[in-house]
Amino acid sequence: EDGLVTAISFLRERLFDHSSALGRFWTLHDANAETAILTLESNVESSKTKINQMIESANETLRAVKCSQKETRQSQSELISAWEVSSIESSQNINSTADARLKAVNESLAVFNTEMSHIDQIDDILSSQNAFIANFGDEHKSELDNQHMELEELKNIQENDRSTVEVLRES
Structure with missing residues (x-):
């Protein structure tokens, strides 16, 4: 029995030591678990704060891009x-200038045609004078021949001018 009491006493001591060790382990475990939970909660809060800041920053960036795009579109629309407006004004100016030039060319052509009829009349008068001189004297004939040659040259020049005006009118 003494051995049994000693064994029970030994086992009781061992059980008490193991119980104390187990209590210390659970106390340490609880403290470590509490620290881990607090750290985890702190990390979660920090992460949530950082994610919220990141989302807010992204939203601000998107708002800035949206505003910038709106300003760009408005600027492009104004341009x-x-x-x-500039194109319409330019087109109207071109039409106005073209109309004015057409009117000037038509007026010039009318004056040219009138002058050509005068040249034809002058040619007729000179021809009759030439006949008169042929009948009445050689001294005036050479002068009239010169005038007639000059008139022919003028007529050729005006014919060339008429051709040029018609080419300009067609273009």
């Missing part, structure tokens, strides 16, 4: 409108 296109200005080009359109």
